[in-house]
Amino acid sequence: MSAPRPREPLAVRLLLIGLAFAAIALFLVIPLAAVFVEAFRHGAGAWLAAVSEPDARHALKLTLLVAAIAVPVNAAFGLAAGWALGKFRFPGRNLVLTLIDLPFAVSPIVAGLVFVLAFGRSSLLGGWLAGHGIEVVFAVPGIVLATVFVTFPFVARELVPLMQSQGTDEEEAARVLGAGFFTTFLRVTLPNVKWALLYGIVLCTARAVGEFGAVSVVSGHIRGATNTLPLHVEALYNEYAFQGAFAAASLLTLVALAAMLAKAFLSRHAGEEAP
Amino acid sequence: MKTARVTPSLLPGFGPALGVTLLGLSLVVLAPLAVLLATSLRGSPGAFLAAVTTPRVVAALRLSFLLSLGAAAVSALLGLLLGWVLVRYRFPGRRFLDALIDLPFALPTAVAGITLTTLYAPNGWLGAPLARLGIPVAFTPLGIGVALVFLGLPFTVRTLQPVLASLDAEVEDAAASLGASRLETVRRVLLPELLPSFLTGATLAFARGLGEYGSVVFISGNMPMKTEIAPLLVMTKLEQYDMAGATALATVLLVASFLLLLLLNRLEAWAAGGGR
Numbered sequence: 001m002s003a004p005r006p007r008e009p010l011a012v013r014l015l016l017i018g019l020a021f022a023a024i025a026l027f028l029v030i031p032l033a034a035v036f037v038e039a040f041r042h043g044a045g046a047w048l049a050a051v052s053e054p055d056a057r058h059a060l061k062l063t064l065l066v067a068a069i070a071v072p073v074n075a076a077f078g079l080a081a082g083w084a085l086g087k088f089r090f091p092g093r094n095l096v097l098t099l100i101d102l103p104f105a106v107s108p109i110v111a112g113l114v115f116v117l118a119f120g121r122s123s124l125l126g127g128w129l130a131g132h133g134i135e136v137v138f139a140v141p142g143i144v145l146a147t148v149f150v151t152f153p154f155v156a157r158e159l160v161p162l163m164q165s166q167g168t169d170e171e172e173a174a175r176v177l178g179a180g181f182f183t184t185f186l187r188v189t190l191p192n193v194k195w196a197l198l199y200g201i202v203l204c205t206a207r208a209v210g211e212f213g214a215v216s217v218v219s220g221h222i223r224g225a226t227n228t229l230p231l232h233v234e235a236l237y238n239e240y241a242f243q244g245a246f247a248a249a250s251l252l253t254l255v256a257l258a259a260m261l262a263k264a265f266l267s268r269h270a271g272e273e274a275p
Numbered sequence: 276m277k278t279a280r281v282t283p284s285l286l287p288g289f290g291p292a293l294g295v296t297l298l299g300l301s302l303v304v305l306a307p308l309a310v311l312l313a314t315s316l317r318g319s320p321g322a323f324l325a326a327v328t329t330p331r332v333v334a335a336l337r338l339s340f341l342l343s344l345g346a347a348a349v350s351a352l353l354g355l356l357l358g359w360v361l362v363r364y365r366f367p368g369r370r371f372l373d374a375l376i377d378l379p380f381a382l383p384t385a386v387a388g389i390t391l392t393t394l395y396a397p398n399g400w401l402g403a404p405l406a407r408l409g410i411p412v413a414f415t416p417l418g419i420g421v422a423l424v425f426l427g428l429p430f431t432v433r434t435l436q437p438v439l440a441s442l443d444a445e446v447e448d449a450a451a452s453l454g455a456s457r458l459e460t461v462r463r464v465l466l467p468e469l470l471p472s473f474l475t476g477a478t479l480a481f482a483r484g485l486g487e488y489g490s491v492v493f494i495s496g497n498m499p500m501k502t503e504i505a506p507l508l509v510m511t512k513l514e515q516y517d518m519a520g521a522t523a524l525a526t527v528l529l530v531a532s533f534l535l536l537l538l539l540n541r542l543e544a545w546a547a548g549g550g551r
Contacts, residue, residue, distance in 0.1 A: 007447060008457060013364055020360040020372065023353055026401075027425050028375045031390045034400065038393060077299040084292035096296065098540060102304055105532035105539075107486025108384075109506040110525045113513060114307035117314050117522065148303055172285045181287045210383025213488035217510065230385040230489070237389045237493065246393075249386040256381035263381075264374050 035253045038246035050247035058224050059232035060251070062140070066215075066228060067208040070147040074204050075197065078155025082193065083185070085156075086163025087171070097160065103152045111149050112217025115142055138220030143228065146214040151207045155200035158270070162196045163189070166275055195269035202266060206259035210252055308529065315526040318519060326523035331499050332508065336527065339505040342416060343484030346423030347431075351477035353424070354431025355469070361432075362439040380429040384489025391422050392493040414496030419504065422490045427480025434476030435469065438546070442468060471546035478542060482535040486528060 008016075040047050050056060081100065085093055103111065119126040119136035129136060136142045170192070174184040190197075212230040219226040227235060229252055236245035315323060326332070361373050379387060395402040395412040405412055412418045442465070450460040488506045495502045503511075505528060512521035 007444070007451070016356065016360050017364055017366055020357050021368075023357060024372050024375055027353075027428060028378050030400065031387070031394060031425070032375075032378060034390050034394050035386060038390075077295065080292045080295035080299070083288060084296045087286055088289050088293075090289075090293075096300065098536060099300055099304065101536060102308070102533070105482050105486070105536045106308075107488065107506045107509075107525075107528050107532065109488050109509045110311070110486065110528050110532075111307075113509060113521060113525050114311045116513070117518075118307050118310040123310075145303070149307065152299075152303055168286055175285050175287075184286075185288070206381050210381075210386070212383060212385040213506065216488070217513065230383050233383075233385050233389065242393070245389055249383075249389060252383045252386050256378070256383065256386075259381045260374055260377050263377060 032253070035246060035250055038242060039250035041246075042243050046243055047247045047250070050244040051251060053244075055224050055227065056229075056232060056244075056248055059227045059229045059248070062143070062227070063209055063229040065140070066144050066147050067205055069144050070151055070208045071201060071204050073148055074151050075155050075201055077152070078157075078159050078200055079197070081156040082159030082163040083189070086160045086166075087168050100153050100156050103149055108150055108211065108213025109217055112146050112214040115145050115149070115214075115218050119145075137218055138222065138226060140226065142218035143215050143226060146218045147208050147211050150211050150214050151204045154204035154207065155197065158196045158200035158203075159193055162193055162270075162273060166192055166273075192273060195266055195273055199263065199266040199270045202259050202262045206256060209255050311522065311525060311529060314518075314522050318523075322519065323523050323526075326520045327527050329520075331503070332505075332520075332524055334500045335503050335505045335508040335524075338416065338419075338503065339485055342419050342504070343423060343481050343487075346420050346484050347427055347477045347481035349420070349424045350427030350480045351431045351473055353428060354435055354476055355473060357428070357432050358435035358439050362436055376432045377429050379425050379427075379490075384426075384487070385493075387425065387490040388422065388493035391418075391425065391490065395421060395494065413494050414498075414502065416502055418494040418496075419491050419502060422494050423480075423484040423487065426483060426487055426490055427477075430479040430483060431473075431476035434472050434479065438469060438472040471542060475539065475542045475546055478535060478539055482532060482539070485531060485535070 051060075085097060116137050117123060119129065119142060121127060121130055121137070126136060134141070136145070170188050171184050174188045179187070210230055211228075212234070215228055216231060216234070219228065219231055221227060221231060221235065223235065229248055233245050233248045233252070236242075236248065327336075357372075357376065361369060361376075392399075392413050394400050395405070395418055397403065397406045397411065397413065399413070402412055410417070412421060446464055447460050450464050451457070455463070486506055487504075488510070491504055492507055495504060495507070497503055497507055505524060509521050509525050509528070512518075512524065
């Protein structure tokens with residue numbers, strides 16, 4: 001994309017660019033640098049010790065486990081939503097689209113609270129499950145549910161508009177040529193949306209790994225059992241173990257940076273998929 | 276643009292795909308939210324009203340509302356500056372700046388929270404010089420505002436960028452050739468075109484700020500009546516086993532989110548219509 005010929009005087013341009021640099025330095029670069037400075041304040045050995053202690057390792061494993069469940073669930077849901085809402089028009093479609101966006105707007109604390117209400121010991125469902133030895137709240141299933149909730153829209157949001165704009169011509173041609181549903185879907189539709197799907201998965205993964213508020217409500221903060229990595233960061237910080245907190249935070253920051261890199265790379269390809 | 280109608284279509288799989296979509300939506304999103312509403316409605320309206328009008332709840336709601344509004348306005352103005360510079364000008368480091376905009380979106384909120392608190396604490400890199408100027412930031416409403424501006428930036432910038440890129444610069448030349456000064460052109464030609472996406476971005480930032488917990492809870496200091504935001508008060512009530520109070524306040528937040536979502540839909544429709 002070529003830049004439009006600037007229409008402002010050079011001095012104005014330089015001033016605006018300078019202000020933009022200053023704003024980004026103040027709001028984004030300095031905080032990013034601070035994470036790593038604090039994480040390595042006592043050297044690489046202390047960082048390594050902090051990220052390899054048993055509680056940190058357990059938190060990391062739990063975080064990865066939760067993401068490994070939530071992300072495929074939401075990718076599958078996103079593909080179904082993309083097919084139903086992207087390739088077809090039907091009454092109520094806009095309402096469904098709005099409802100899919102709801103988790104974006106709902107406070108993470110509210111998201112966590114609804115699962116405590118639905119699955120807590122005092123609820124019908126929670127009581128029944130507990131009677132059968134299944135704990136949801138203050139246990140791993142609750143953390144998974146809360147994470148699936150907050151990341152619910154990520155893949156669907158990328159796929160629905162794209163699949164809508166690509167239309168149905170190619171799929172119809174495949175059908176006319178004798179392909180069944182799964183052949184059509186796997187050989188025509190999926191290759192057409194693969195970059196957007198990956199893009200949605202990256203955003204979904206970043207959020208699943210980093211979710212704090214909703215998970216904080218349902219987890220019960222049991223160390224070595226229901227603490228995810230963000231909760232581990234909070235626990236250490238609240239105990240004034242700042243270096244340990246920032247060491248764990250630096251791992252999460254690396255995930256965020258990787259997601260940003262992947263996003264920059266994928267958005268270029270995803271742009272090519274739009275007709 | 277062509278989209279298949281439901282019946283009769285050459286494309287199969289509508290039923291199962293819609294079934295999976297609605298089942299997932301209902302199980303994961305709608306049913307849990309319905310439980311919240313049902314729990315709220317089970318009590319008497321008087322008890323609900325009493326729970327959401329205690330001085331502490333009113334103070335928390337007012338603080339959350341006003342700070343999110345102010346922070347959304349600042350984010351939107353910063354977003355306008357950053358969007359403009361990133362789209363209109365070419366300079367070394369532009370791609371790098373552009374990629375950085377997503378940081379608040381990608382960074383886990385707890386990490387943002389502890390980092391901003393450390394930076395703006397009275398002994399922090401930014402907090403120390405500001406404290407000497409007599410401006411305490413961490414553990415004050417201003418600190419909460421800083422966290423919310425940080426959080427809102429990607430929403431406002433990313434909403435404005437595509438619109439800025441799609442503006443036809445020829446129109447500005449036409450205005451200029453008809454004798455408009457650059458400022459007049461900006462005010463009378465550019466700003467009206469940008470208004471819908473400016474407001475959309477600000478509303479997104481506002482909605483996100485209203486419910487935000489992780490990046491605010493550390494820097495706010497959490498003093499009741501002073502720096503206690505509404506989502507944190509829900510959490511506090513929950514930890515004190517005040518389920519009725521937590522549920523009532525959460526319901527207020529949920530209704531606010533839903534209204535904001537409807538407002539966003541209207542704004543997006545307005546933006547799609549070219550702001551008319």
